[in-house]
Amino acid sequence: MNKKTYIAMVPSPGLSHLIPQVEFAKQLLQQHNEFIVTFIIPTLCPLTPSMQQVLNTLPPNIEFIVLPQVKHLPEINLEPATQMKLIVKHSIPFLQEEVKSLISKTNLVSLIFGLFSTDAHEVAKQFNLSSYLFYASGALSLSFFLTLPNLDDSVSSEAEFLESAYETVNIPGCVIPFHIKDIPEIILCERSNVNYKIFLEVCQKLTLVDGFIISTFTDLEPDVIRVLQEKEKPCVYPVGPIIRNESNCEDNINSMCLRWLENQPPNSVLYVCFGSGGTVSHEQLNELAFGLELSGKKFLWVVRVPSKDVNSAYFVGAKDDPLEYLPNGFLERNKENGLVVPSWAPQVEILGHGSIGGFLSHCGWGSTLETVVNGVPVIAWPLFAEQRMNARLLTDVLKVAVRPKVDDESGIVKREEVAKCVKRIMEGDESLEIQKRIKELSDGAAVATSEHGSSRKALSSLALKLHNF
Template sequence: MSQTIMEKKTCIAMVPSPGLSHLIPLVEFAKKLVEQHHNIYVTFLIPTLGSTSSSMIQILNNLPPNINFTILPQINTHQLPQNVHFVTKMSLTVKLSLPFLHEALKSLTCTTNLAALVFGMFSVDALEVAKQFNLLSYVFYATGAIFLSFSFSLPKIDDSVFTELTNTVNIPGCVVPYKVKDLPDPIPYERSSKSIVGRTKILSLVDGVIVNSFTDLEGDAIRALQEKRLNGKNALCVYPVGPIIQSKSTNNENQFECIEWLNTQPQKSVLYVSFGSGGTLSQDQINELAFGLELSNQKFLWVMRAPSNSSSSAYLTRQKENPLDYLPIGFLERTKAQGLVIPSWAPQIQVLSHGSIAAFLSHCGWNSTLESVVHGVPIIAWPLFAEQRMNAVTLTQVLKVAIRVKVDEESGIVKRDEIGKVIKRIMEGNEGFEICKRIKNLSDAASDALCENGSSYNVLSDLALKWQNI
């Protein structure tokens, strides 16, 4: 694109948090923005820990003409402290990338009408660079409004509440209390949670927070955040623009096998099993899940990773082992007429939109949650880390579109009998039928929110107009 054309356009710089599950929703937000407002141009400035994955490169190479990207010089793992939480790794990666971000923004200000910097929830250190260039600054929350409401209220919660995992916390705009054990990592294990409190305090310094949610999904939480501002209090300016999900998967790996297999299955007959872009199970838990699927006698499509004792071990690093080597002996042979196991990755959008899918056994990451809602697929909630346990509470107790598995207190894993029972509950009988009806209603509401003059469509238009008037 020529410099003359770019100078006529409003440029928005976007800094995603490290990790594919944070890049994807911000990319999809940018696509929605430039599709709806042709006079806006987006540049991604991407901090990375180690080399970029092939999946990331494929996503970036398929961006529309009004969006381009710069991958900032990579941060090496040896530059970070060892054995720290992956959230800390993400934040430190961004912090170490600030000098590169400064240079990239300096170049953009010379060649474009740069109006604002939008950064991910774990990239809040980018705020100091935005201030140096007098840019409007916005946090993009790839999670929901309930988590945002919790984050904003966290500094006001007494630390003593976190001393017992069974204690409860009331979150503004939430109709149910949340147990401490269901709060996002690492809060249940780090009582003061100083790093998280520090990040949330920054929320009061930005010009707004863009939330990947919509009013029919989290209306109470969104209204609670917005009412504070209407009442003249020091509160966030919240922009609910969701649900923003991928319209299609960009990776073709394994697509032919699993989609062709789904094409041969009866309507609403298959359970899709996936723990997101980074979730992993222990070897014992893989065994129990395999036997539970077998016991259920239900058809399944399982996206499997190699075992790890860390539930988030694949989040920022790639696994090299063949996951199928870790299945129980004889499992694939015994279940070859019942299910299909594929290693590491599946085209999730195509899978969830397929007519043969009846339910989704999910880690309850926000991207997967929104994809289930958009496609009207009931959920078996099996949260692993981050805010996934909080999402599971919302899905089961507030929205009532999911059933949550119970973890055995003695072993700390979900047993095969429990897995088989929960699968049958959602795939058969009245309970699953009622869940189907509720999530179908949410799916219709999601579509309405994004239509012209829908709630999310109008919010995005208001935000774009503000940027164009800079």
């Protein structure tokens, strides 16, 4: 009889969902080696090289199973969140078979799944397993998503829903109201829209789980965490910050970036990156380029092929050379002041380098945690999903970021505004205040994950629950 306790994890599709759940599994097993974890991965298409690399380098006590590819989705032009939900939904028969097989061979006790894998809860229920939502973003957005079903019930028409329900929203545990512009676009669709209906279904299932495992920590979101923990169910486990210790390195780019950074003064370089799937339009790419040049500050910029679709690189990368889309002469003029790399850079190592003095970020939660842990001031440039909520948290609640103003006529951030924001976080009194505040958060993150810290205690409490189910 195998004495190990087994847990199955079902991440939401996509690299940016797989990585934090893998890092959580590593953290759990590092501190509680009596568990074995099996990842069961829903797919629409073959795994990307980056995802394959993550899976191929898992430690021995983490196994993985890739489910058969879903043949097709019923509609085209779906939001990424909707695509992810439907991929998992159509993978449920495959998931059932794998869970049944694991139960026959192991002491499987629980399913832990991502936000867009909530259909896995039904499988957990079917096989009498405990179920936990691993929430890879912050407590703030989770608190809002938990209120969405009630907000949806409170209005009687689509027009009323769009015009009044979200003029401002008070999120439980947050000290400031959120405006309509801060809310994920998928929620602002008409209620008959398939993307909205499917996301509402996700939110309606949230309270069915046994617990929320959240990649945050008490000092970062104290009031929201307190409000979530006051509810009798589900239990809340703030176990973060959960971030990578190292990037999945592409050696040539890795060494090139770090070599260049070694030759720059301390706190002198702005790192510019829009996450694993974010893109901007060609017009915005040009304005950003000219703005970086105008600022006179050093920069390391990860450039992607521009697109009017802000998440065009989420599932599939572009084949063109991104550098071809930069303004004429930009690379030559800035060869002494900046380093531009196509598509990917070793973000973990870059943000931890002493020459980095600022981060122009899309405010995905993984990047948010990495910049907090490393104590790097932020220019908040959200693109999609809950990133605008994260940006508002960074700028108006935590006050460790500045946010560029969008031009009313063109709908883009002009070069002068880019340059202004770069200077705001990298020179002057405002910069010093921001640096002081984010250093305090960085210290708080270190304390939370220390031996007697709040996140370590939360993880131990979760491990005990998993054992005793």
